[in-house]
Amino acid sequence: MSSSSVVQFNIQVSADLTQNVKPLLHEIKHALDNLIETGQTTIIDLRSIPLAPGEEDHILKTLGLGEVQAKLDALGLSEIIETQYAGVWVVTHYNDENHIISRFIEITTMPEILSSQTEDIMAAYSRLAITLQDDQEKN
Amino acid sequence: MSEIEFLNWVRGPGFQIAVIIFIAGIIIRFAEILMLGRKANLAEPKGSEMSGGLHTIVSRSFPDKSTFQRSTFTVVAGYLFHIGLFVTIFLFAPHILMFKDIFGFGWPSLPTPVVDAMAVVTIIALLAVLAHRMSDTVLKFITTKEDYLVWMLTILPLVTGYMAFHRIGMTAPTLLALHILSVELLLVVFPFTKLMHGFTFALSRWYNGAISGYRGVQS
Amino acid sequence: MTNDFKKKKSQKEQTFGDVMRSQGVSRRSFLKFCAATASMMAMSPAMIPKIAHALENARRPSVIWLSFQECTGCTESLTRAHTATIESLIFDHISLDYHHTLQAAAGHAAEEAREAAMEENYGKYLLVVDGSIPMGNPGYSTIAGISNYDMLMETAKGAAAIIAVGTCATYGGIPHANPNPTGAVSVNDLIKDKPIINVPGCPPIPVVITGVLTHFLTFGTIPELDHLGRPKVFYGQSIHDRCYRRPFYDKGLFAETFDDEGAKKGWCLYKLGCKGPTTYNACATTKWNNGTSWPIEAGHPCLGCSEPDFWDGGGFYKSLSMPTENITQTAIYTAAGAVAAGVAIGAMNKSKKNSAIAAHDKTTIDDLEK
The missing domain is CATH 3.40.50.700 (NADH:ubiquinone oxidoreductase-like, 20kDa subunit)
Known part of the structure; x- marks a missing residue:
């Protein structure tokens, strides 16, 4: 992860504050099971869960890093990381100022945002066509 | 009146009115009882009134064997809800905070789930004693309207407190306000109903014991 | 009608999708935008396609x-x-x-x-x-x-x-x-x-x-x-129910002051006047300042600012179960007054009893023989 999600204040965080990690990991396990059985994907918005200071980092650390780490430059940076558990992805969207604007855990074969989008492919096709036409005209 | 205004009223003026009536009522009733006096006993004392009286205050807290066998249900259910009331009223952290605000000192609390469970036990015990009272012909015959009122006012704070803690049915400020209001109702009627036994039990037990003590017999 | 105004008017007829495309925003960027929007609107990520569709056609x-x-x-x-x-x-x-x-x-x-x-x-x-x-x-x-x-x-x-x-x-x-x-x-x-x-x-x-x-x-x-x-x-759940410090409330572990051991360990702030139990807001999950923190995480009790009359709740540092008036004083004054009243009523009762005794005629054998 490129930046820590928690600004550290002079507040001691006791070890028993991380009560939300286990339930979330169980939820992920269920979602994985669902993906295997029915192919259904699950997206968990980390901003919708009440997390104690440091807990988000704890969750990310537990999930760890896997084989894929992709960067996306669209309205600011995005990081798409496959965790050490294949099928479990962490998608983090940043804005122009490099602040996290949203963070999702996606349980899927590949997050939708990584695929090329039909509209963009169509736009790319016409762009390429125009470029080739221009070249032809120049020659 | 918004729900927060309602909550602010029961925490403020409402509570003040209830406390005034409660304290004034208890003190006046005690003054009446004590000042009425007793006829001087002309018989020669065979023992100490004081020791007999004090002994009875404590000993009557425990049922003797025959009473227990005769009315096991009344004794067990009665104990349960009295202990339950003690735990829920005096050992719940937010309540202790209220006492601390008034008395200037507090005491340790029990974990919330324990108090929560105790509240359920108490509500069940209170429902059971009511069912028993209404199904037993003799008990039903001697039960007055006041008894039903007192039962109602005792169980209300428990039910509203349980609902407020678990946020059942209404919003949290309304539930909390209703809980405090139900306690205020209890405080207002307390000195003028049988609920007064919470204080006068000591006087009547002492008097019973003192008679025996004076005569030099076992109290 | 000036040209500027006409231009403005035609802008208003554009949909959000038109605006995005005219600014060269890719579909992928749009999807990212929709994901962030869903998160911002506290909606389930399953709503993202619906949001994308609605936004595509939203008018200015x-x-x-x-x-x-x-x-x-x-x-x-x-x-x-x-x-x-x-x-x-x-x-x-x-x-x-x-x-x-x-x-x-x-x-x-x-x-x-x-x-x-x-x-x-x-x-x-x-x-x-x-x-x-x-x-x-x-x-x-x-x-x-x-x-x-x-x-x-x-x-x-x-x-x-x-x-x-x-x-x-x-x-x-x-x-x-x-x-x-x-x-x-x-x-x-x-x-x-x-x-x-x-x-x-x-x-x-x-x-x-x-x-x-x-x-x-x-x-x-x-x-x-x-x-x-x-x-x-955003306002569907109370702060207390979503608070990460809630387990401490349930265990009865409270910070008693702002600098004691409990405060440092991040225990429940109920005793310091937290209005979380009666306050409905999104602070516990959405947090403030880019999701950095929120009042309770920073060690301060909730003031209940999203509830009516939060300013008149008897003090920010007075816990919810405490009365807002000075009950100690009320009790002392009441007791003093009640003792006087009680003695007076008692004295009246006693004199009534005495006069009843005095007025009482004893039955004699003569009466019975009548």
């Missing part, structure tokens, strides 16, 4: 923002909504036609802009209000010589919906606090015939303001509201 709305008796904290909060790129897209899209704190024009020139926007978009514009309205004397707060009340009533007439932003606009707020010297009232005290969305907070969480705005802009509908007119997605 006119927004009029009125500020009355307020401290500008709500506007400050809004302009610090953390998702800069995302918000700028939204705010590029909406037409903020009047906001007297943010706009350059002032006085009559500004009022003309408001009137023009009202006329042009009658029945369709979105009205945002922050601040309470003084009813004591119209002179307490005026803009360009127009009283707050008159301006609100006039502008509300043609509004499609009203969003009351901040505790002052939603419940009267601090101006309404005891003894309410200006006779401050809230928007929904005055307007009964328009849909009103209440977004309370002192100030409201920035992304909650933008989330509610975005919801209206995206779907053109009012989100589901609670009994106080607040969107349930």
Whole structure:
């Protein structure tokens, strides 16, 4: 992860504050099971869960890093990381100022945002066509 | 009146009115009882009134064997809800905070789930004693309207407190306000109903014991 | 009609999708935007495709923002909504036609802009209000010589919906606090015939303001509201129920002071006056400042700023179960008075008893033989 999600204040965080990690990991396990059985994907918005200071980092650390780490430059940076558990992805969207604007855990074969989008492919096709036409005209 | 205004009223003026009536009522009733006096006993004392009286205050807290066998249900259910009331009223952290605000000192609390469970036990015990009272012909015959009122006012704070803690049915400020209001109702009627036994039990037990003590017999 | 105006008008007919495409925003970027928007609107990620579809076809709305008796904290909060790129897209899209704190024009020139926007978009514009309205004397707060009340009533007439932003606009707020010297009232005290969305907070969480705005802009509908007119997605659960310190409350572990062992260990702040149990807001999950932290995480009890009359709750540091009046004093005075009254009543009873004894005729054998 490129930046820590928690600004550290002079507040001691006791070890028993991380009560939300286990339930979330169980939820992920269920979602994985669902993906295997029915192919259904699950997206968990980390901003919708009440997390104690440091807990988000704890969750990310537990999930760890896997084989894929992709960067996306669209309205600011995005990081798409496959965790050490294949099928479990962490998608983090940043804005122009490099602040996290949203963070999702996606349980899927590949997050939708990584695929090329039909509209963009169509736009790319016409762009390429125009470029080739221009070249032809120049020659 | 918004729900927060309602909550602010029961925490403020409402509570003040209830406390005034409660304290004034208890003190006046005690003054009446004590000042009425007793006829001087002309018989020669065979023992100490004081020791007999004090002994009875404590000993009557425990049922003797025959009473227990005769009315096991009344004794067990009665104990349960009295202990339950003690735990829920005096050992719940937010309540202790209220006492601390008034008395200037507090005491340790029990974990919330324990108090929560105790509240359920108490509500069940209170429902059971009511069912028993209404199904037993003799008990039903001697039960007055006041008894039903007192039962109602005792169980209300428990039910509203349980609902407020678990946020059942209404919003949290309304539930909390209703809980405090139900306690205020209890405080207002307390000195003028049988609920007064919470204080006068000591006087009547002492008097019973003192008679025996004076005569030099076992109290 | 000037050329500028025509251009503006044609802009207004564009959908959000048109605006994004004309700015060269890729579909992938749009999807990212929709994901961030779903998160901002506190909606399930499963809603992302629906949001994308709705946004694609959303029309450019006119927004009029009125500020009355307020401290500008709500506007400050809004302009610090953390998702800069995302918000700028939204705010590029909406037409903020009047906001007297943010706009350059002032006085009559500004009022003309408001009137023009009202006329042009009658029945369709979105009205945002922050601040309470003084009813004591119209002179307490005026803009360009127009009283707050008159301006609100006039502008509300043609509004499609009203969003009351901040505790002052939603419940009267601090101006309404005891003894309410200006006779401050809230928007929904005055307007009964328009849909009103209440977004309370002192100030409201920035992304909650933008989330509610975005919801209206995206779907053109009012989100589901609670009994106080607040969107349930943000105000549906109490702070206490979503608080990460809740387990400590259940265990009976409390910070007793701001610097004791419990405070350092992050225990429950109930005893320090936390109003979390009676407060409905999104702080526990959405948090503040780019999701950095929120009051309870910073070690301070919740003030209950999204609830009515939070200013009059008997003190921020007095816990909810404590009475707000001085009960000790009440009890002592009552006891003193009651002892005197009790002695007097007791004495009366006693003299009644004595006179009854004195008046009592003993039955003699002579009486029986009669």
